[in-house]
Amino acid sequence: MENLYNLGDFSFNIVEDKLSSSNDTFWETKGHNEMKNVQFSVAEDLGDYNGIESLCSNFGFFQDDPSYQENEFLKFHHQQQESYQDYETFDNLHFDMVHFGDTKKDQPFYQTPLAPVDILKNYGKGFKRLLPDDEGNILHPVNDFGLVTNNENEKKLLSTIEIMKMAGTRFIQSSSSSKSASGLILNHPFGFSFSGLSDEEKENVSLAESLLACAEKVGYQQYERARKLLSQIESLSSKTGNPVKRVVHYFAEALCQRIDKETGRFSVSSNNMQKMESLFDPQEVSKDLNPAMIALYEDLPFSQVSIFTCVQALLENVNDAKKIHVIDLEIRKGCQWTILMQALQSRNECPLELLKITAIESGNSDTSKHIVEDTGKRLKDFAQSLNIPFSFDIVVVSDLLHIREELFKIDSEETVAVYSQFALRSKIQQPDKLETIMRVIRTINPIVMVVAEIEANHNSKSFVNRFIEALFYFSAYFDCFETCMKGDEKNRFILESMYFSHGIRNIVAEEGAERKSRNVKIDVWRAFFTRFGMVETELSMKSLYQAELVAKRFACGYACTFDMNGHCLLVGWKGTPINSVSVWKFI
Template sequence: MKSNEMPPLDTHIFRKIHNYSIGNVENREIDSHGKLPLLYEDGSGNKYNKATYGFSFSTGNHQVEFEPLKSFHSLDALFLDTTPPFHSYEHKMRELADIESQYSELIKPHTQSHEKAVQHDPSGPKLSTDAIIRLGGERFIQSCSSTSMKDISISNHPYGGSFSGLSDEEVKDVQLIENLLLSSEKVTKQQYERSIKLLDWCDVLSCSMENPVQRLVHYFSKALREKIDKENGGDTSGGSKKKDEANLAERVMTPSATATMLYEKTPLYQAGHFAGVQALVDGLSGLKNVHVIDLSIKQGTQCTILMQALVSQPNCPIEHLKITAVGTNSKQKIEQTGVWLKSFAESINLSFSFNLVIVEDMLDFKKGLLELDPDEALGVYTSCGLWGMIAQQDRLESLMKVIRSIKPLVMVVCEVAANLNSLNFVNRFIEGLFFFGALFDFLEECLGCEDEIRTFTESMHFGKGISNIVASEGAERVMRHVNINVWRKFFARFGMKETELSMSSLYQAKLVVEKFPCGSGCTFDRDGDSLVIGWKGTPIQSLSSWKFS
């Protein structure tokens, strides 16, 4: 094992983090020797076998050129899809391949290296949510214009224009997607009565407790109704609704018991954490006095992974680790996280200190608040800690200026890998349908239909996110995820250079997903020097590592 490689760790140790309180320091799963149990082994019993590295990645070459800092006004165009609106929804669907999008075309199956074209055997496994959406999209296009779009005729699809080979449930799901798309088209044409009739049909055949497609349609139908109400001046929720939308990003970032349980039971987010921590270790390799600034500490699970990784380095043991958590809310919960981390560090004999910087407004965040030591090796880590400021770009720019001024050796960024910030409603609707469709499919396969965590997550997080993306405009729309290419352009303004993730990072991600029964659905793709973690080919998270020039 290389000196800077993380040993495989057991994420089972985080099982009771959500029960932790200041008065219950002993509520943690550590063995009698005060060390974390090791988890991952290969078939031969080895703890870590570099020979098992094995990935199939689709690659792309990206060259990010340095751009001098520009005025704040230029950031708006950077974070927005500036593709001119199409004259009609039908034209939009036809030209979907030409917009800057994560997905090539609505009507074509994925052609990524790890995924074959969609084919269906009635006696085999059910169609994925992604495949159902694509079939519904084809039927929508056919219903809009069966003569003007011969070049993308539905007969080119493996299933043709009929429902041959589909189960009754799959036929119902395809029809639901088709009618949902038809309803959204009527909204763009301001044909609200016709849209509502289609939504009434969707609501009869979908609900929040059925299969992933029906749950997806349930929440998108609800969001379209909200959009219709707003466009007709009938939204009566007033200030409470606006306040709820404004706090949406904050709630997503707030530590919670549900988030911890979801983390424990599913592979995607753990894969991002383990690979991201390995990238931090790679960037701080060989240094004994380490200071990590965490912009999204939440429950602190990534910090415990980092601690174990640093104390396990055979040739360069860590002498002291300082973690500074930066945030604008949840002070008490983050303080509890800090107490737990101190106890955890003590249990593995790690010299550790924890600082908390809470500012009312990110514009108030300054270098002097960080208690920097010139002998420290600085690293910055953020997991979904930046997207919430896209709607407040002066805050994001101010934060990045502070980070640039402290000159960290490495900055590791994990963000949602989706284009959900277009000014064009149709673009957001289509992108959101695929993205959330993958998430609903993911939770169904990993947690099951009856799981309470799945139900709560979809209702309180996914459902509200869909509502905000579909029904809100302007300052009210706070869910503004962008993909790695947009972040590259933004980071280039601050002289940041992307560094290639090591095979150790990729291996950590692979090890995590392999221990889950549903792990085979996770996919890994190279995008330049970054890693895109997806579900059955649909991008969910991007992980990247950066240095300042």
């Protein structure tokens, strides 16, 4: 067994960085036609839990008793069926892979130009939505978003992602080097033509194309040429314009900061950004609830879809346990556990004797420790209001390297599970700490580990590859803001200008130890977890139903898209991956 999780040098270069969608996968629903959907909600008289109760909702969880009608869920309606255009040309091309190495010593790669594969490799294919067939018996992926519409009489506005795709294709086709380098003929429905686009869409495509040209020049270290382009881009982009202008503004800002760092010519704006970054740490700030973070949770579907799917998967694995002990790697305000409590309250076949939550807190920040302690107090109050037997514990270590199995108070009668919601990504930069926590989890040997992570490759050594990945990822978010947060301009502006701009600058402008935002995709996590003797288990049909149900409750839920990568659920926006949810067990 020791060889299964040997912690010696391991290269992630063998893992292909691609979405392995199973387009031919079908989910048989016979036998699930009558599954019981247990509804739960927070009573109005439970008191004020400082935002916790506002993050609960009336969604239901699926219990083992199969007794409810299939037409209660999974009936997303298409407003229209659109033609689907993918990029089979790029399916077999290799994309730069990442590894968890010594991030203090990594150096940027400047020699790689923007190539067709860099722009369209992962973003040509749309996601699918899981829908029953006409008879309601089979669940299968359905192509949901295309680049053009079959209806000539209907004007379809381009999404932010589609603008970026078109700008990328135009940039590639206009580059003589890329034409001859790959020998590929790009077959894109837009091509060079601006035909049929509005004036605003034309401006957006040209602006995005200029941004790509600027990134290429930065990649070639042609900084003066890049500066000239940036001055034009900055005059045309805006913090308060349409989503394309907004996202381009922040990427241009990041490129400017990178150029200043590389040339040693720090501008006033760069100095101001550095001062702000020293005072504002999104990782710490997001642990507490504030209006902007609550708006992100309540208005955008991704967090709730991920949380409810994770809780559903966790619930199924501890369904027969009377004493449940969940180790949370990064608890924040713990809204996921109020959701679990409500689900457990409705469990009649196996009365709950104890729900224990153990939170891990590392570092010397008193603020973070107080947040976790406050979370524990509020969860205890919430559990008491539901008559749930509850215990809360905190494992505090000054450094994750010091974490040990004996610090966790585990009773032999407890069923132990591990919950990781966007917790591991922050430790990629510190692989020794990441491996330490995984060793301890391996030793504890929980019945299940449920993981939600960001589904993006922001850890490539190549600057241009990383730039493209980040551009498409954040473009999807800015497009989502436009759709879901139109009436909440203040919170939207705070999220974009503080939280998301910080992430963009860190990915684009920083290298080495300063580059802390190092998200990787599920294929990389899959290879990493295998080292510790972990095997991925299939997400149940109930968990997939749960994801659909939660998305359906949002007005913008029609644009929340799903796909499967192996046994992992990928949650996206109009075809661009955002989050992943996976379930793991130890062998």
